[in-house]
Amino acid sequence: MNVVLAKTETAHAQSDMLAVARDRLPGAGKVADTRRQAFEAYARLGLPYRRIEDWKYTDLRVLMREVLPLAAAPDAAAMKRAATALKLHAIAGVRPLVLVDGVFAPTLSETAGLEKGLGIRTLREALEAGDAALLAQLFSPDSSDAMVALNSAMMTDGVVIEIADGAVLEQPLHIVHIASGMIPAAMFTRSLIRVGKHTTATLVESYIGAEGTKAYQVHDSLVVAIGDGARLDHVRLIEDSREAFNISSAVVTLGANAHFNTFGMNTGSLVSRYQAVIAVAGEGSRVETNGVNLLNGRQHADTTLFLDHAVPNCSSREIFRAVVDDRGHSVFQGRIIVRPKAQKTDARMMTRALLLSDEAEADNKPELEIFADDVTCGHGATAGALDDSLLFYLRARGLSEKEAQALLIQAFVGEAIEQIANDALRELAVLAAQRWLAARG
C-alpha cells in the first residue's frame, strides 16, 4: 500500500515538473507534442533501477532517488560564479561554447568569426525554428531508455553545430557545462554536431561546477552525425563537483569511410553514467572509443557503450581503464553487435581495472553478439591491485609509496590516454589525471 502511494506521489511530482517548467521549454506544436510523449514514456518507466538489465549496476532509485526541479535561469551572480569556474578550466586555442545551469551563455562563449563552413546556434533557436529534418535528428535518441526520455522532454538548451561538407576546422570546439547554483537543481541539455562529408573537426566537452556547488544534476545528451569520409575527434572530461550527478547519453552515426576517435575521462561527480550508442552505418569506417575512470571516496561511474556494426569492413577499438580507490565503484558495460551483413568486421574491446582499496569495486560486462561469420572480434577484462614487486622496485629507488603508486597509475591509464590522436587533447587528459593523483596527496 505504501509503495503504491509513494509511486503515485512520485508520478505527481513528475508530472508537475513538466507543467511547472513549460514556460522554460522551447518549441511549440510538434516539439511540444514530442516532449509530452517523451515525458509520458519517462513517467511510465520511472527512474531506472537494478531490474532494468542495462542499469543493473547503477540503480538510480537508490543512488539518485529523485530528479531535482529545473534549475533557474542564471542571474548575474550565477554568471559571475560560472565565469570564475570557466577560467580555472579554460583550454588554450579552443572555441568555448558555454552552458550555464543548462542555458547557453553568449557572453562566456565565442560565436563570432566562425571558420568557413561552421554554423553554430543554440538548441533553443533550433527547436523554435522547427526545421523538420533537424528536429528528426534532434529527437533521434531512443525514448525507450527512461533517462533519454526525460532528457527529450525537459531539454532547455544546448549547442547545435553544423559543419558543411569539405570544411576543415582547425580550432577545436569546446562545449562547457557549468553548474553555478548553490541550490541543488537539475539541468537538461542536448547538443548536436553534424560533421559534413570529408570534414575534420574536434569537439571537447567539459562538465564542471562552480566553487561551492553541491548535489546538482546534469542531464545531458549529444547527437553526433559523421558524414562520409569525415573525421571527428571527441574528448569528454567530467570534473563535476564531488556531490553532483551526471547522466549523459550520446547517439553517434558514422557514414562510409568515416572515423570517430572518442575518449572520456571521469574524475568528478558522485554518480555518473555515460551511455553511448555508436552506429557504424557506412562501410570502411573506424571507431576508437576509449576511457578512463579515476574514482575515490564513494564515487560511482558507469560507462555503457553499444557498438552497432551494421555494414562490412569496419573496425572498432575500445580501451577502458578504471582506477578505483576507497569505496569507489566503476562500471563498464560494452556491448558489440555485428549484424549479418557486417562481414570483415574487426571489433575489439579491452577493459582493465585497478583496485586501490579492499572496498573498491569494478564491474565489467562485455557482450558480443555476432551474426556474421567472417569477422575478428574479441574482448578481455582484468581487475586487480597494483603489482607489489613493481611498487617495491620503485620504492627501493627512492619513490615514496604515493609517488610510486602515482607513477604506476599514470602508466596504467596512459594506455587509454595514448589513444587520443590530438596532442593538445591528450595533454588535457594527462593533466586531468595528474590533478586527480595530486589530490590524493
Added chain:
Amino acid sequence: MSLLEVKNLQVRVEEREILHGLSLTVNPGEVHAIMGPNGSGKSTLSHVIAGKPGYDVTGGEILFKGEDLLEMSPDQRSAKGVFLAFQYPVEIPGVATMTFLRTALNAQRKARGESEFSTPDFLKKVRSVAASLNIPQDMLRRGVNVGFSGGEKKRNEILQMALFEPSLCILDEMDSGLDIDALRVAADGVNALRSPERAMVVITHYQRLLNYIVPDFVHVMSKGRVVKSGGKELALELEASGYAQFEDAA
C-alpha cells in the same frame, strides 16, 4: 663507524625461518663478496637490507651509518644511500626509463634536502653514464626494462647505481645473464664507482666476476648463516672444492 652492521639477523618468510642469526660488518671503501649455494638466503639478506615487505625480522638488527635501518621505509633507505641491484629487475610497462630515472633521482635528492636536478644537467649526466656502459639512447626511451634482454636489464641496474651514487651497493648476481664482453663493461662500471667512502656487497656464484671486481673479503653463506669468511683466495678455494664442506658446518 661501520657503514653496515648486520647483527645476529633472524628472518622468517611465511612462518619459515630463512636467516638464522646472520652477522656481517661492512666498512666504507670495502668490497665484500657473498657466495653460497642456491637457496642459502643471499637474496633474502639483500631484500631485507633494502626493505622489501613480506619478510618478518624476528631477531637481530641492521645498522646503517649507525642508524636503525629496519625502522626506515625502502625509500628512506634509498635516500640514505642503500642501493640494491636486483637479481631479477622487474619490467614496468608505460613508465619511460628516462622519466623513471629522473623521478627517482629527484625523489632521493628531495628526501635529503637537496635541490632537484635541472633537465639539461640530468640529461647530460644520464647520457654520459649510459655511454660508458654501452647503453644505447633508444633503450632509455623505452619502458623501464620492457623488452630488455637479461644483460640489458643488468646494465640498467648499474646505470642507476652510477646515477644515484649510493654509499652501499648490493649487487645480487649482476653477472648472471651477462656475456663475457658485457660482464667486463658492467664490472668496469662497478669498479669506476669504487671509492674510499663507498662499499660494495657482491653476491655471486662465480669466481670469474671476482677476477674483475676484486673483493677484500669473501663470505660463504649456507642455510641462512655466514659459515666462513676470508680473503679473495677463499673464492678460488670454493671454485675448486664446492660448497659440500660447508653444508655440515651450517
